[in-house]
Amino acid sequence: MIQAPPFPLSIEGIDASFLSGALEREIHGFQSERIGEDRGMLGEIYKLTLDVDDAGPSSIVAKFASQREQSLDSAKRGGTHERELRCYDELLSLTPIATPDLYACWYDGQSAEYLILQELIDFDESIDQINGISIPEAKLVIQEIAGLHAFWWKNQALEDLPWLPRLDDNRRRTNLPTVTRLGWESLRNVLSEQELDPPSVSADALAGKIDNLLCTISDNERTLVHSDLRADNLLFSQTGDSVVIVDWQGCCTAPPVFDLTYFLIQSLTIDDRRENEEKLLDYYAQALSNRGVRLAKDVIYEIYTGSILYGLAIACAIPLINEIKVPRVRDLATSMASRSLAGLSDHGISLL
Secondary structure, eight states, X not given: OEEOSOOOSSGGGOOHXXXXXXXXXXXOEEEEEEESTTTTOSXXXXXXXXXXXXXXXXXXXXXXXXXXXXXXXXXXXXXXXXXXXXXXXXXXXXXXXXXXXXXXXXXXXTTOOEEEEEXXXXXXXXXXXXXXXXXXXXXXXXXXHHHHHHHTTTOHXXXXXXXXXXXXXXXXXXXXXXXXXXXXXXXXXXXXXXXOOOOOXXXXXXXXXXXXXXXXXXXXOOEEEOSOOSGGGEEEOXXXXXXXXXXXXXXXXXXXXXXXXXXXXXXXXXXHHHHHHHHHHHHHHHHHHTTTOOOOHHHHXXXXXXXXXXXXXXXXXXXXXXXTTSHHHHHHHHHHHHHHHHHHHHTTOOOO
8 A cells, every 4th residue: 555745755764663663563773775776776775674573574675766856857757656656556466476575655746756665585696787697597587577468468457547657658758758868968978988889860869769669669469567677677586496576667558578678688698689589589479378378470570679779768767867977887878778779780770
């Protein structure tokens, strides 16, 4: 259940008394540690290590809205903060995939501020998006998202939720091209400084192409998608046999292959993606078919190639929501842009 304000807006506002009431446990104190700061995640995320006497979890996650002005403005335009809370509260609890347990959450519709208290997932921190994930890890994720996509496939209940947009909803058509327009020159500068050769397309022209992508791709049968499905938002278990998907602020309804495209382009190295792309598309089609959803190969390919540009728009957002001078943030922006541009080139798609 999403609770109304007031609530703490930053880690400084949290105390043991608040946590005791929110978690309905006796919390004597806690220590906090910032996490995820350089992974392109939206919001400010903290690990809280709790001083408790009971047998409940001794560590949890607290997630706040980012205090960066551009990030809050983007959240207001796109409704992304409310979306994540409602997705956890109303949809993911019904969905047969692994997600963190939600303990409590708050949202202020006027300011787009929010607070989430949720389960801390123990994960393999050696897996890194910039380095790229392995093919077995990619197949593990594909099985997970096939479960998500098949469960909500063509479900009319999703279309009736006012907070859950289609891919071509006006909120997304306003927010994503705006982010692209605002972030493209900063991203071009990052690429140039890395001695890469970014295309000379203008910010306005690129934003127009993103808008066209949203409208064109959305004109297909839809399901619930994550829409920021990349390795930094995936928590692989230490044993390598399971994965948990986090950071659901971009959830919407879209063709299922839209999620797959972004995942493969952004989570594999360029060489691994080129070598395994067709096999992984077939693997996904079979995973869907095993769950009763059959998509023709030509339809999968058409949506796949038509969705590649989306990753470049998200790369444009990196300088807006994170400090681009942080080395890993720069590396992440460079990686995301380079992989998107390589995918476009490989499939004969020009931005000029």
